[in-house]
Each structure stands twice: as structure tokens, then as C-alpha cells.
Amino acid sequence: MQEHLVIIGGGAAGAKAAAKARKQDTDLKISLYDKNYYISYSACGLTYYIENIIDDYHRLLARSSEKFKEENIDIYTKHEVINILPNEHKIIVKNIENNTEFQVEYTKLLIATGTRAFIPKLDRSNFKNVFILRTIDDGIAIKNQILTSKKAVIIGAGFIGIEAAEAFYNRGLEVIIIEASSQILSSFDKDIAFQVQEYLEKEKSIKIITNDRVKKLISDNNEVKQIETNSGKIIDADTLLLAVGVKPNSELAESAGIQLGKTKAIKVNERMQTNIEDIYAAGDCVEQTNIITQKSTWIPLGSTSNKQGRIAALNITGKNAKFKGVLGTLALKVFNYAITKTGLSEKEAEENKYNYEISTITLKDRAGYYPGVENITIKLMADKLTKKLLGAQIIGKGDADKRINILAAALTANMTVDELLDVDLSYTPAYSTTIDPVLIAARILQKKIKNI
């Protein structure tokens, strides 16, 4: 019998795995099932489509159906996998369009079901102007909506909420964000998140309400007109975006007896294997190991998904590849402001009971006389005893994103502050100060630690 790799989910991990498996093994039968119509697209680019930075959503497609066909990969969209039968090496698939069900046998199965939007207790299907932003269809619907919209309210000040705020603002809408917690961007520390908030409020007049929640939607003729919050505010809105976060699509796996981690995402080993033979999982639906703490974490990111898809495919096709873990390195561009992070935040260092020291400093990103010079704020953290680096957050109008990856490399190498200071970084006035801001931050941190 021909070997058959079945992949559930055509997002970053699933699509990458299909392509990589084909490269490794030209004889393998490969089938990919996805309940949506579009697969293998850049979900991170949806807000650019709404903002009109990209006019055609087809440009977000990483790999076209034709490309998959050329590579002899069978794609079944609008097909939902509703059950996994591990003992029989079978899945049960529902064709969403004609509502029929059928079984498919697999030799190896890869679960790459990704995430779904966490939706607050509001039945959004009742309203035609309430949206989430996960798929291309969501993007199309929102882009259509804002043609006539004047005032958008976004629930949730995470990455999607903040990026959508930029898109709406640049399309001429008035924008209000309502965030339940006391700060925006919850994976960042409060002092850093507050700088970003100040930028959005003062330089872009985006209104941000923290410590408040939606209590009630006031509607008329299936359209939300106003939002009443817990604190009693009544806010007009003609577009409402729910962006309160995502959760892993792990229920299908769980119901088949596949072990989940404590984060409720699927538990896999370094080779992306679940606890059940011949079943792998990769991408946003699995939990990862944090490289710093060596504990389980769940940080769904496109870069991680792509890597895991590749590693799963290599192992499925007989190679031995390992995924070591994540630092949660991330970058976000909002207007001309970069927001980046790698490793632990102060909050996370506290939770993990590190005895840490911090330096936070705002510096020029290039020679003061060079045109375009801007500030960046670097928050750098190390263990007081071992001097090992723990994490960094870099934000600002200047080149923050190019610095965070230096620290990602340093963290992966388990460097101390002293070792970081030995790194020979490039200098030219157009790109950096004589001593790169990262090293200046490290000098200050080193000094603080030594003076204990």
C-alpha cells in the first residue's frame, strides 16, 4: 500500500509540512484537509489588506492551489475533519458544501489545526457589524464594512487589536480600543506597554480604555449602535471588532485521546510527535518549551509554525529533526513604531522566581547627526547571580526590530551580560551609534549587577 500522509489544517504549519514532505519523498501520497476555503495565506497580512497597503487579498496567498497541484499534493478545502480514529489509522471528514461524511486512511497524520478567536459572551451572529479577524473571509467582510463606517470599537488591545487600530485609523475611522486588563499588549511589561499606549493616544489619537469591559451591546435592526461598558460608559460605534485573543484548536485531538499540555494546547516531543503513534502535531495548536525556563508555554507565532511544519515533515519522512523551543521573539509594526520582545518579560521572570536585574534606557538608534535618527527604548534583563540574559523588550520609532534578533541569538546561546558585551557589532553612522544601543544597555545592566 502507498504511504499516505494526511494533514489537518492548511495554515503555516500544515502547508509548510505538505511542501517539505513532498520535497523529501516524491512517492508519498499527501492529502490536506481544511474547513476553510483559503489555505496557506499570511494571516499576519490581513490588517494590511484592510488598511489598503495591499489591494488584493490574493497577494497574501503564500502558495496557490495550482502550486500544490503541481507538487501532487491533494488539497480538500471546505472539508472539516470531525473525528480521528487512531486505532484504525483513519479520520472522518465532512464535506461542508454537500454535508456528506467519509473516511480516509492515513499512514501518518499531522494535526495542524491552529487557533481560533476567543469570543466573549456576545452572540456576534446576531449583528451584521460585529467582526472577528482570523481568515481572509473575515478580512474581506471588514474591508467592505469600513467603506461606510466612521467609528470603530475594538475589544482587546493585543497584537490584532492594535494592528487593526492602525488599519482603521489610516482608513479614516475614529478608533476606540477597550481592554479588560490594566495594560495593552499583555505579553509586554507595563512600563513598556504604557509607552506604546502613550504613542497611540498622543500621536495618533487612538482612544484606549483599559480596565473596562463590554457589558451590553445596544442595537437596532441587527446593527450594533452603541456599547455599554462595565464602568457605565456608552460608546457609539458602527463597526465592532472582537480581538480578545485566541485559543488552540485542540479539541479534535483531545477527543481522539491525544494528550494536551497544561496550556490546553497539544503536547508534542521535540520531533513533533504526540503521545499516539503515527500522529504528529505542529503549529499554533501545540505547546512549546520556553528556552529560558525550560517549561511549557504557548506562544502561537507564524515563524514557529513554519519551523515546526518543516520539522514534522522531516521526521514523518524518515529524517531526524528537532524543535528546541521558543523565546517568543516577536515584532510588531504599528504606524512607524516598532514593538519587539524576546525571552522573558519582567512579569514572567517574577512568575518564574528569577532573581533578576533590569536596565531600561532610551537611546538614539543611529548617529545623532544622521537624517532619520529616532529613539528606541531598550529594557534588558539578566539573572543577578549567574548574569545570564533573561529577556529584552525594545520599542520605539527607531530601528528596534533589528536589535531584538541580536538578543534572540544571545539568549539562545545562553550568554551572560559580560559575553554580550564581547559581541563585535557593526557600526556605520547610518545604521548605529559607535557602540550599538544594545551594548550600551548591556553596559548599564552589567554595572548594576556588579554593584550589588
Next chain:
Amino acid sequence: MQEHLVIIGGGAAGAKAAAKARKQDTDLKISLYDKNYYISYSACGLTYYIENIIDDYHRLLARSSEKFKEENIDIYTKHEVINILPNEHKIIVKNIENNTEFQVEYTKLLIATGTRAFIPKLDRSNFKNVFILRTIDDGIAIKNQILTSKKAVIIGAGFIGIEAAEAFYNRGLEVIIIEASSQILSSFDKDIAFQVQEYLEKEKSIKIITNDRVKKLISDNNEVKQIETNSGKIIDADTLLLAVGVKPNSELAESAGIQLGKTKAIKVNERMQTNIEDIYAAGDCVEQTNIITQKSTWIPLGSTSNKQGRIAALNITGKNAKFKGVLGTLALKVFNYAITKTGLSEKEAEENKYNYEISTITLKDRAGYYPGVENITIKLMADKLTKKLLGAQIIGKGDADKRINILAAALTANMTVDELLDVDLSYTPAYSTTIDPVLIAARILQKKIKNI
């Protein structure tokens, strides 16, 4: 007796050392002698001044005389140190303005005499339109000259030659570069240097003549009018810039019995001490240890000078600080093209008899659909046996400079290609592709090595 730190040279290393020593020790008497009028300026910014990106050269001054005065550091400009008497702990200084000589006693001496232009066998003092570019005075003279100049010839296609070419071109001059060797930018590999050359020739119409030398200057009334080359070319020119390289100012040290290295720069240990007690040296006049080969090298760069000045000052004032060595990480921006390097080039790997493998690939620097996307070419090299990274060169119109420093960190950490692939780099469509180009280059290199 009060301790007296005497510093010879007010460039990056000397000025930094003075400031740092003052921070460490408020009682120390600090004197700095420099034969030039301007000290503590960004020599790397001189071409920006010529180009008029910066209108006033005072903006290049990192630390003003007033600032030094405030910090109780005695600055003697237009004072040349002509002799060091180690046994007597004295130097002999000549006041250039009134041509008098005097002696100064030191407790500790720091030699930070930098480099000087290597000048071909042409007596440039005979001609009023032949220049070198080392000091602010040189910059002022050139900027004045090109007000009426139409055609510049630059001898030497190193960093200064290439940067000056941009400045002249953007000021409306026709530019021709004559380079004696077979390629521009000699520290880069030929294939990489050739890409840069092609860019300059095709997109900026800068003429570059390699494998040729100046044979004769044809002049009239103390002005060079034409240049005759070895190959017989006669080239018109009304401005001639000599940029054939620099050499360390180490003769003063050598004549005092201070040991030079095989590179003819001053030999120092990790604490920046020369072989003679109480005499330190730092900056462009000293040789460094190459972190990859652990051999002596001489790569004069402003970033290194600044670090060494700081380390010398820490040791002079009783701390224990070490300079571990260099990767020669460098970045150059020419027009909108970035030229960067860290670690060994292929040429250097060959000279050092490494058994190396290379991947060279041209990739997009961010999501293909994101505005401003540009290509970068990455040449990545590792040892075939140990898989240890050896060096990288990254060039292009895209964000090359932000990637080279990731590799500088990886090289400092002695990472293998496999370990580099474990680094969790950030991803957002505006700044990167899902898998950063650096990691794609590493994947290709890993594959090439494994298939041996």
C-alpha cells in the same frame, strides 16, 4: 604626587578613555595631546559632510572642548608627542603652533595614535586639487573644492573611496574610481564585491576601473588636469582623492621600545597593556585577536576603538576589564545599498586552511507583498567538519545591516549551523519573511554540509 594619565591622540579611543577614566577617578590628572586641531569627532561622518547630508562639521564633534573642560580633562591640540621616554615616565611634546618642545611626566600613558592615510608615491603637496580624507580639515578642503569641480577621480575602492564616490556623485560630479587590485572592497569576497560594483556602475553610473594604477599626473599650474594609468588610459579630472588605505601610527611607540605585532600595529594584551609597564595602547594603532582564528589581525574600526578606549581606562583606573577580540563586523551604506560583513571571508577561510562550505542566496528582506520589499544577498560560511560558523557577508538594497549582527552574536557564541537554526527570530511582514533570510541561508548551508 598626583597620579597623571597622559593620553596621546584624541580620536575615538583616546577621547573615550579620557572620559571613562574621569568617571572612574575624579582625582586623577588627565591630559590629552593631539597634533590636530579637532579631536573627538566622527571620522566616519566626513563623507556625509562633503555630501551635504550634514551642513555643519561641528555636528560631527562627539565631545566638545567645553565638555572636556567641564570634566577637568586638559586638552592640548596642535601638540605633537615626538618621543616617549619609558624609563623616566616622560614624553616629549612639541607645540606645533610656536614650535617649542617640553617634557611631561606621566604615571600611566595611553597611546591612541590611530592611523594615517597610506599615500602612493605622488607628492600631493605639489598640487592644490589632490586630497586625502582623514581629518575635518581634509573634509573642509574637499567640500570647498567640489563647489567648482565637475569630475572626480578616486584612487582606491575601499570604504573611504566608495563612500566618497557617493558623496561626489550626489553633489553632481562625474566619478571615476581607479583600483589597483582586481576587485573593489578587498575585505569582501570577489563575488560579493562584484555585485556591489555592478550596482554602482549600472544604477549610479560611477565608473570603476580595476587592475589599474596611476602612472603619472599631468598637471598645469599646480593643478592636476589628467591622470595617466599603467594601462595607458588618460583620464580628465579636476579633483583627485587618494584613498588607497590606511596604516597604523605605531612608529612613535616602536621607537620607544614598544613591541609591534606582525601587522605592524602595536601589540597589546587583553587589558590593552603594551610590553612596557604603565604604557597602554588602544584604538586603530593596535592589533587585535580575531575571535574565529585566534590569530593577530588589524581591522581598524571606530566601534573597536571606542570599546578599547573604555577598557584601557578601566584597567588604568584599577579595574579589570578585557577586550576579547574582533570579528571585523562592519557595515557600509552606499546610496541605498547596504554592505556588511562579520567573521571570515572565503578568502580568509582559505588562507587559514579551513575546510569550509558556503551558501550564497538572494532573498527578499520582508514579506513579498509588503511595500518597500527589497532583495539581500547572504553569503554564509561554516566549517564542514565541526559545522561551526565562520563568517557571513550580507549586501543589498534590503535590510542587510540588521541581519549581520545576528550572525556576529552567533559567531561570538561559537555556534554551529544547526544551533543557528534553533534561534527564534522575530517575524512580522513589515520586517521579515516568515523564516528570516538568515535562517533560510543556514538551512541551505546545513543541507550542503550534511550531504557531503
